[in-house]
Amino acid sequence: MSFSTMFSTMGVGMLRTCSIFFLTLLFSLPLGMIVMFLRRSRIKVVQGITKVFIAIMRGTPLMLQLLVWYFGPYYLFGASIRGYRFTAIIIGFSVNYAAYFAEIYRGGIESIPVGQHEAAEVLGYSKSQTFLRIVLPQVVKRIMPSVTNEVITLVKDTSLAFTLAYNEVFSLAKQISASQTSFMPFVIAGVFYFIANYAVAFAMERVEKAFNYYR
Amino acid sequence: MVLEMKNIRKQFDGLEVLKDISFHVDSGEVVSIIGPSGSGKSTLLRCATFLETIDGGEILYMGEHAAHTDASGKAVYVHPKQLHRFRSYCGLVFQQFNLFPHYNVLKNLTDAPIHVQHRSREEAEETAMELLRKMGIADKANAYPYQLSGGQQQRVAIARALAMRPEILYFDEPTSALDPELTGEVLKVIRQLAEEKMTMVVVTHEMPFARAVSNRVIFMDGGVIVEQGHPEAVFGDPEQERTRQFLSNYQR
Numbered sequence: 001m002s003f004s005t006m007f008s009t010m011g012v013g014m015l016r017t018c019s020i021f022f023l024t025l026l027f028s029l030p031l032g033m034i035v036m037f038l039r040r041s042r043i044k045v046v047q048g049i050t051k052v053f054i055a056i057m058r059g060t061p062l063m064l065q066l067l068v069w070y071f072g073p074y075y076l077f078g079a080s081i082r083g084y085r086f087t088a089i090i091i092g093f094s095v096n097y098a099a100y101f102a103e104i105y106r107g108g109i110e111s112i113p114v115g116q117h118e119a120a121e122v123l124g125y126s127k128s129q130t131f132l133r134i135v136l137p138q139v140v141k142r143i144m145p146s147v148t149n150e151v152i153t154l155v156k157d158t159s160l161a162f163t164l165a166y167n168e169v170f171s172l173a174k175q176i177s178a179s180q181t182s183f184m185p186f187v188i189a190g191v192f193y194f195i196a197n198y199a200v201a202f203a204m205e206r207v208e209k210a211f212n213y214y215r
Numbered sequence: 216m217v218l219e220m221k222n223i224r225k226q227f228d229g230l231e232v233l234k235d236i237s238f239h240v241d242s243g244e245v246v247s248i249i250g251p252s253g254s255g256k257s258t259l260l261r262c263a264t265f266l267e268t269i270d271g272g273e274i275l276y277m278g279e280h281a282a283h284t285d286a287s288g289k290a291v292y293v294h295p296k297q298l299h300r301f302r303s304y305c306g307l308v309f310q311q312f313n314l315f316p317h318y319n320v321l322k323n324l325t326d327a328p329i330h331v332q333h334r335s336r337e338e339a340e341e342t343a344m345e346l347l348r349k350m351g352i353a354d355k356a357n358a359y360p361y362q363l364s365g366g367q368q369q370r371v372a373i374a375r376a377l378a379m380r381p382e383i384l385y386f387d388e389p390t391s392a393l394d395p396e397l398t399g400e401v402l403k404v405i406r407q408l409a410e411e412k413m414t415m416v417v418v419t420h421e422m423p424f425a426r427a428v429s430n431r432v433i434f435m436d437g438g439v440i441v442e443q444g445h446p447e448a449v450f451g452d453p454e455q456e457r458t459r460q461f462l463s464n465y466q467r
């Protein structure tokens with residue numbers, strides 16, 4: 001197999017990796033916000049359940065979670081799981097990352113000085129105005145470095161989709177390497193991940209700089 | 216009467232911070248509250264501005280009840296929607312300024328008038344610029360809070376409170392976070408407001424200022440008002456031994 005055939009075969013995998021990456025971000029970033037609100041709920045039961053949820057998401061391997069999401073419906077309900085593979089991957093990743101993002105959001109919100117809330121309250125801002133106009137913009141700036149970390153980890157974690165035999169870049173690299181007895185697919189995969197992360201870091205740095213207009 | 220507080224009681228985890236405090240503020244009056252740390256001065260301001268809820272007593276603005284005590288002796292506040300109106304009567308200037316760091320000076324002054332009071336942007340900006348000129352910082356309209364000195368930040372905070380057109384303005388130790396050098400410029404602004412007959416309540420440790428500017432001085436200690444009266448009377452010839460003792464620490 002020539003280098004160019006190898007590369008174009010793996011190109012399909014790269015697209016699949018990218019789709020896991022972008023869809024996970026699309027769902028987990030807002031979902032994390034919801035989890036954060038539940039975690040900060042004044043209702044103790046809601047708060048408790050959310051704590052347990054986050055503990056499980058952080059305390060068990062993502063690889064295992066993917067298997068549970070994929071095979072769970074069959075073993076628990078006898079449901080057919082044909083054509084469900086990609087959906088299971090996106091659910092597994094999104095739910096897991098939402099838990100991490102929720103904790104990052106929470107840290108950011110709790111780091112905003114209480115004086116900001118009080119100033120807004122005295123000025124007559126409603127609860128939602130205070131959150132959207134005063135707190136959230138400051139939170140976004142503060143959590144940027146932690147979010148960047150998490151997003152970079154996600155780029156590499158997409159390779160865990162191989163657990164469900166999904167042919168993204170990493171799975172393909174393994175397969176082609178074995179069938180062609182070549183080291184090259186691993187190099188291609190490595191370079192791909194590195195470039196992807198370089199792009200992420202570059203983009204996030206731009207975003208961070210955009211927030212530099214105040215301290 | 217702009218503000219009337221009657222028999223205010225407040226405790227934090229069983230610790231009584233305010234014990235049956237009653238006082239009032241007339242329109243155009245400047246009242247200074249002095250006293251040692253932990254005497255309940257700041258808590259009293261926070262209760263008056265609804266940042267803290269009282270356990271018992273009555274709060275009236277413009278003769279209207281914002282909170283009263285029911286038959287069981289517990290304080291009851293008006294419906295949140297009405298409370299919003301009472302909030303709009305009062306402005307508060309914090310010790311730590313608490314400006315919004317992500318907004319420039321102009322936006323700090325116009326955001327609440329536009330989004331809370333639904334005034335037009337044009338009008339809000341005009342009012343804001345007028346206030347900034349009065350505070351002597353019109354050239355800082357586009358600066359961000361971190362670019363300003365403490366004294367300038369506090370003047371922006373005063374302008375932000377005034378932009379809401381409050382009936383009464385509260386100051387919680389407005390110069391305690393400032394270098395002595397910057398204290399003067401903030402006190403000058405408050406003095407100017409006093410001359411314009413702005414109704415104000417100032418919690419302060421600046422005794423010469425309190426003596427010169429206020430119409431009335433309240434000395435608090437241990438959660439009660441020990442003494443109140445004309446500044447010359449309280450500072451010049453205090454009736455209570457505790458007042459005398461406290462003031463002697465300031466005479467050097």
